[in-house]
Amino acid sequence: MYIHIAIGLAFYGCVAADAPVVEVTSGRVAGTTVEFSHPDVATQRTVNIFRGIPYAEPPLGQLRFQPPQGKTAWEGVYDATEFRPICPQPVYNLLPESEPQSEDCLFLNVYAPQTQSGSLPVMVWIHGGGFLWGSGSSYDSLPLSAIGNVIVVTINYRLGALGFFLTGDEHATGNYGLLDQIAALQWVQDNIAAFGGDANRVTIFGESAGSISVDFLLFSPLAEGLFERAIMQSGTATMPSFPLTDKALQNRIAHGLGKVVGCEDKTSEELVTCLRTVQAEDFNDPSNPATNIISDAIGEQLEEGPFAPFVDGTVLPENPKDVVAEGRFSRTGIDILMGANADEGTFVLAELLPYTINQTVPTVSKSQFDVFFPVFLFDPAKSSSAAHDAVKLMYVDWATVDSDDANYAQALSQMIGDQMFVCPTDLSARAYSEAGSKVYRYFMTHVPATSVWPISWMGAAHYEDIQFVFGYHFLNLTIMPQEEINMTLQIMKYWTNFAKTGNPNLPSTGNSKHENWALFHVPGLAYKELSVDMETKYGHKTRECALWNDYIPSLIKRTENCDECASAAEDTSPSVFVVGFITSLLYKLFVVDV
Ligand SMILES: *[C@@H]1O[C@H](CO)[C@@H](O)[C@H](O)[C@H]1NC(C)=O
Numbered sequence: 322m323y324i325h326i327a328i329g330l331a332f333y334g335c336v337a338a339d340a341p342v343v344e345v346t347s348g349r350v351a352g353t354t355v356e357f358s359h360p361d362v363a364t365q366r367t368v369n370i371f372r373g374i375p376y377a378e379p380p381l382g383q384l385r386f387q388p389p390q391g392k393t394a395w396e397g398v399y400d401a402t403e404f405r406p407i408c409p410q411p412v413y414n415l416l417p418e419s420e421p422q423s424e425d426c427l428f429l430n431v432y433a434p435q436t437q438s439g440s441l442p443v444m445v446w447i448h449g450g451g452f453l454w455g456s457g458s459s460y461d462s463l464p465l466s467a468i469g470n471v472i473v474v475t476i477n478y479r480l481g482a483l484g485f486f487l488t489g490d491e492h493a494t495g496n497y498g499l500l501d502q503i504a505a506l507q508w509v510q511d512n513i514a515a516f517g518g519d520a521n522r523v524t525i526f527g528e529s530a531g532s533i534s535v536d537f538l539l540f541s542p543l544a545e546g547l548f549e550r551a552i553m554q555s556g557t558a559t560m561p562s563f564p565l566t567d568k569a570l571q572n573r574i575a576h577g578l579g580k581v582v583g584c585e586d587k588t589s590e591e592l593v594t595c596l597r598t599v600q601a602e603d604f605n606d607p608s609n610p611a612t613n614i615i616s617d618a619i620g621e622q623l624e625e626g627p628f629a630p631f632v633d634g635t636v637l638p639e640n641p642k643d644v645v646a647e648g649r650f651s652r653t654g655i656d657i658l659m660g661a662n663a664d665e666g667t668f669v670l671a672e673l674l675p676y677t678i679n680q681t682v683p684t685v686s687k688s689q690f691d692v693f694f695p696v697f698l699f700d701p702a703k704s705s706s707a708a709h710d711a712v713k714l715m716y717v718d719w720a721t722v723d724s725d726d727a728n729y730a731q732a733l734s735q736m737i738g739d740q741m742f743v744c745p746t747d748l749s750a751r752a753y754s755e756a757g758s759k760v761y762r763y764f765m766t767h768v769p770a771t772s773v774w775p776i777s778w779m780g781a782a783h784y785e786d787i788q789f790v791f792g793y794h795f796l797n798l799t800i801m802p803q804e805e806i807n808m809t810l811q812i813m814k815y816w817t818n819f820a821k822t823g824n825p826n827l828p829s830t831g832n833s834k835h836e837n838w839a840l841f842h843v844p845g846l847a848y849k850e851l852s853v854d855m856e857t858k859y860g861h862k863t864r865e866c867a868l869w870n871d872y873i874p875s876l877i878k879r880t881e882n883c884d885e886c887a888s889a890a891e892d893t894s895p896s897v898f899v900v901g902f903i904t905s906l907l908y909k910l911f912v913v914d915v
């Protein structure tokens with residue numbers, strides 16, 4: 322019975338005679354074979370690529386706002402030669418053309434080197450984009466799989482309201498996007514051997530929201546046993562904004578969404594039933610915190626985006642922030658490699674102050690700084706004037722503070738980057754290491770010759786690590802100078818060595834200055850500086866991170882009952898949806914540029 326035809330999947334009656342065909346639990350899939358080679362690397366390898374394999378039933382109709390369901394078996398051979406649609410997400414005017422979108426988007430892609438030498442380690446990529454944007458298919462993993470000789474799997478997962486809507490009661494419990502990630506990892510367990518992969522050597526890796534997802538999966542009992550190693554690039558469960566925790570607020574947001582899309586005045590149950598009849602794309606704009614649509618609908622200023630991972634008691638039994646704070650991290654058998662970049666805050670600055678985009682050096686005046694720095698503080702620092710003073714003390718350049726033309730751009734972007742990315746990474750790395758996990762830390766300081774951002778001053782910005790990890794040079798997406806070619810090869814080696822053995826140093830690379838990535842311990846605090854020289858260093862941004870992770874929380878505890886401290890902070894400007902800004906800017910700029 323060809324039930325699958327009814328849901329619109331395309332099948333080949335026959336496939337190209339030389340196409341690689343693999344039998345997975347739901348049926349056979351036919352991919353393509355690519356010969357990888359490039360003049361700047363000695364590796365030549367044949368890689369089988371399978372695009373757009375469904376790993377769950379399409380989450381349509383009654384399955385909207387439900388955990389992913391197992392994929393029904395198909396007959397014949399599934400055509401896995403082309404990417405399938407990406408999950409519904411907002412589109413921007415700036416985008417000349419975007420990939421096709423469909424709510425039927427639970428697909429993954431497999432890059433499998435042909436090998437005679439036993440089963441290969443597996444790396445599963447969880448893309449970023451603030452739980453609102455992105456896709457697996459936009460990360461071409463041919464160079465990483467070929468050069469590293471690993472299987473790479475890239476996945477889609479549900480985004481925005483379709484991925485994370487919840488009513489705060491039993492009628493819609495949220496976290497479908499995280500459950501999709503878990504289903505994809507289960508699919509890898511069940512099927513990767515058929516592609517030549519080793520299901521006992523799975524590394525999950527991700528960047529930004531993908532990295533936050535990786536960290537969440539370290540706290541989810543449902544993901545236990547599905548991976549052995551984890552790589553987190555610029556995002557942790559301890560960063561501000563995630564996860565959401567307030568059931569009553571999510572219920573108001575749910576009804577706000579109903580109001581926006583024509584499902585007003587209903588019980589939770591009726592609301593969910595009604596929302597299942599709404600066009601998928603109608604959820605895109607309300608999901609985007611930068612549009613303020615949900616805020617307006619519920620008449621409440623939201624501190625966070627409306628739809629994101631939620632502490633539901635099941636997928637996330639409790640808030641990882643509490644587990645970390647109380648030193649109760651328990652998944653210590655998982656090897657961890659994690660880090661952040663030197664200029665994580667620059668793209669937030671560019672979004673906040675668009676006039677800086679065309680400047681050669683961004684300028685922020687003293688008065689602008691005074692207005693904007695509280696906007697970019699998160700709670701608890703946001704609502705404490707004592708904390709504001711402490712932050713200023715740390716980031717303002719006091720040598721130039723009396724000069725009217727002092728430039729505060731660096732102060733602002735460093736403050737943003739440390740608070741959102743660098744110091745949460747430090748907090749989590751310390752907690753995992755102290756709990757007994759094996760942790761490798763990195764900090765990327767290299768400013769790439771070709772930025773993925775169309776702005777000249779971004780530095781070692783958020784997202785710049787991607788071109789090195791995925792080897793964009795070998796796709797000719799960026800043309801790197803020789804020192805960067807060496808650097809990207811070394812980074813791919815570190816990442817794939819880690820996937821193979823849990824140690825980025827092995828096997829020997831023959832380039833001694835690149836070796837010796839020491840384990841991160843407290844004390845010691847060793848980390849690898851990702852740059853041309855790849856030096857091992859110790860104690861990264863310890864002063865800044867002591868401010869965010871220790872000093873401010875204790876300051877707030879001590880000033881809790883101080884009326885003066887609180888009242889002064891009430892005058893600060895309204896919240897800005899930082900994460901929405903980040904992801905929208907990232908998406909706009911990146912897709913336009915590359
Ligand atoms: C920056 O320059 C480009 C091209 O010159 C222009 O199209 C764009 O509007 C400018 N952006 C801003 C924010 O001034």
Ligand SMILES: *[C@@H]1O[C@H](CO)[C@@H](O)[C@H](O)[C@H]1NC(C)=O
Nearest residue numbers: 358359360361794795796797
């Ligand atoms: C990339 O550029 C090199 C020349 O530098 C060329 O030999 C190669 O075929 C190109 N590869 C792709 C995928 O376009």
Ligand SMILES: *[C@@H]1O[C@H](CO)[C@@H](O)[C@H](O)[C@H]1NC(C)=O
Nearest residue numbers: 802803804805806807832853
């Ligand atoms: C790149 O690495 C090779 C050895 O692998 C070395 O001979 C060469 O000097 C390096 N080039 C640069 C610019 O670092």
